[in-house]
Amino acid sequence: MSRKPRITKAKAASLQLGHQVQAPASPEAAQLDRVPNPHPDTNYVTRFTMPEFTSICPVTGQPDFAILVIDYVPSKWLVESKALKLYLNSFRNVGSFHEDCTVTIGKRLVKLLAPRWLRIGGYFYPRGGMPIDVFWQAGKLPANVWVADQGVTLYRGRG
Numbered sequence: 001m002s003r004k005p006r007i008t009k010a011k012a013a014s015l016q017l018g019h020q021v022q023a024p025a026s027p028e029a030a031q032l033d034r035v036p037n038p039h040p041d042t043n044y045v046t047r048f049t050m051p052e053f054t055s056i057c058p059v060t061g062q063p064d065f066a067i068l069v070i071d072y073v074p075s076k077w078l079v080e081s082k083a084l085k086l087y088l089n090s091f092r093n094v095g096s097f098h099e100d101c102t103v104t105i106g107k108r109l110v111k112l113l114a115p116r117w118l119r120i121g122g123y124f125y126p127r128g129g130m131p132i133d134v135f136w137q138a139g140k141l142p143a144n145v146w147v148a149d150q151g152v153t154l155y156r157g158r159g
Contacts, residue, residue, distance in 0.1 A: 015080060023086060026094050027104065030087040032112050033080040040076050043116065043142040047071050048081070050088050057127070058095030065125045066098070069150040070109065072118040073142055079113055098124045102134035110138045117141045123152045131155040 015033045024030035050068040057064055068088065087108075091101055102122035110118055119137035133154065141147065 015083070021086065024090040027087060027090045027108075030090045031083060032087050032108065033083040034077040034112055035080050037074045037076055037078050040074070043073055043145045045071050045073055045145060045147050046078065047148070048079075048084060050085075053088060053101075053122070054092040055098075055101050056092065056095045058097060061095070062127065063092070064098065064127060066101075067123045067152050068102070068105070069121045069123075069152060070105070070118070071120075071147060071150070072109070072113065073116040073139075073145060075114055075116050077113045077115075079109060098122055098132045099134050103136050106136040106138065115139060117145075121150045121152065123154075126155060 015035070048068075048070045050070075053066040053068045055064045055066075056062070088105070096104070102120055106118060106120040109115070109120075115138075117137070117139035119135070122132075122134040124132045124134070
């Protein structure tokens with residue numbers, strides 16, 4: 001039987017979930033929330049896919065688009081999905097290279113959650129004729145944990 005995590009009023013007061021919140025102006029201004037993992041004794045993978053990630057090129061000011069896939073094996077904490085969505089959307093206001101976006105997101109999640117393992121894949125669409133894919137991970141994948149392929153086709157052009 002699955003247990004629901006209990007969120008007390010004191011804990012809920014810091015959460016954005018269930019409250020109307022303004023979109024953060026930047027990743028630094030964004031609040032990431034975490035909730036207790038109801039199964040901290042079990043190794044399993046949680047995946048978030050952001051198929052419409054957007055950032056701004058710091059040189060040209062033009063938009064960059066990507067599919068982000070975040071996989072992690074939680075320990076004591078889970079990231080709260082509304083807060084994660086607001087955080088990821090805050091990158092569309094900021095000039096940042098693909099590598100910086102991807103690694104910054106991964107490091108911030110590791111700092112917040114202290115997961116057993118985390119990986120992030122940033123699959124950026126071509127601009128200027130060349131796609132850039134960025135991959136980062138922290139920790140070691142526990143034994144006997146099944147992790148699905150991220151499922152994003154690498155860029156092939158007209159091939």
